[in-house]
Amino acid sequence: MKLYLIASFTISQLGVWAAETCRQLPDSNVSDCGADDFFQIQTITLHGAPTRGKSLAVSFSGILRKQLTPGTSLVVETKYAGFRVSLSDGDLCTLATQSHAGYPCPLDPQNITIDHSFDVPWWAPGGSYDIYSFAYSKTNQELAKVKVTVTI
Numbered sequence: 001m002k003l004y005l006i007a008s009f010t011i012s013q014l015g016v017w018a019a020e021t022c023r024q025l026p027d028s029n030v031s032d033c034g035a036d037d038f039f040q041i042q043t044i045t046l047h048g049a050p051t052r053g054k055s056l057a058v059s060f061s062g063i064l065r066k067q068l069t070p071g072t073s074l075v076v077e078t079k080y081a082g083f084r085v086s087l088s089d090g091d092l093c094t095l096a097t098q099s100h101a102g103y104p105c106p107l108d109p110q111n112i113t114i115d116h117s118f119d120v121p122w123w124a125p126g127g128s129y130d131i132y133s134f135a136y137s138k139t140n141q142e143l144a145k146v147k148v149t150v151t152i
Contacts, residue, residue, distance in 0.1 A: 022147065034145035038066050039135065041146055050129075050152045053122035060133075060146075061113040068093050068107040071138040076118075079130045088118070092135055126152050 022031035025041065032041040040063045047057035074092040078085050092114075093105040099115045128151050135144040 029149045031147040032145075033147055034135075034142065038143040039064055041144070044146065044148055046148075046150065050120050050150045052120055052124050052152060055117045055119050057115065057117040059113055059115050061111070064107065064109050064112045066109060068096060068105070069138070070094070070105055072143065073136045075134045075136065077132045077134070079132070080125065080127060085124075085129075120152065124152055 022033040024031050025043065028044070030041070030044045041060065042062045043059075045059040045061070047059065048054075050056050070091060070093045072092040073089055074095060075087070075089045077087050093107060095116060096103045096107055096112065096114050097105045100113070103112070128149060131148045131150065133144070133146045133148075134142065137143055
């Protein structure tokens with residue numbers, strides 16, 4: 001998965017964020033805002049604090065309720081002060097396989113943990129960032145939506 005600085009790249013799928021549909025996970029800065037019929041988030045763990053110029057490792061754990069197939073996309077949008085500052089996308093099934101060699105693709109319903117890391121740019125200003133993660137099927141059906149707030 002590659003992280004891009006957004007200049008003119010947009011994705012039409014990213015729409016209005018309905019805060020009233022979010023469920024705050026206990027004792028965390030994570031909100032699960034998607035339907036639980038595909039993937040139910042149980043925990044999102046940040047391994048360390050976000051630091052400029054460093055890599056940040058993140059673990060997503062939950063219950064996969066339906067088969068995860070190749071072509072399922074993961075889109076991660078980062079906003080600072082309400083403005084989009086980065087966007088990354090990739091194949092969620094491939095990411096799960098790379099994250100844990102024991103996970104085949106397609107992946108049958110089960111408890112699952114996906115590890116991912118990304119670089120925090122050295123030029124990132126200090127403050128609060130909202131990170132939105134969206135999962136979409138091959139047919140653009142929204143499967144999962146998560147919001148995490150972090151401070152640099």
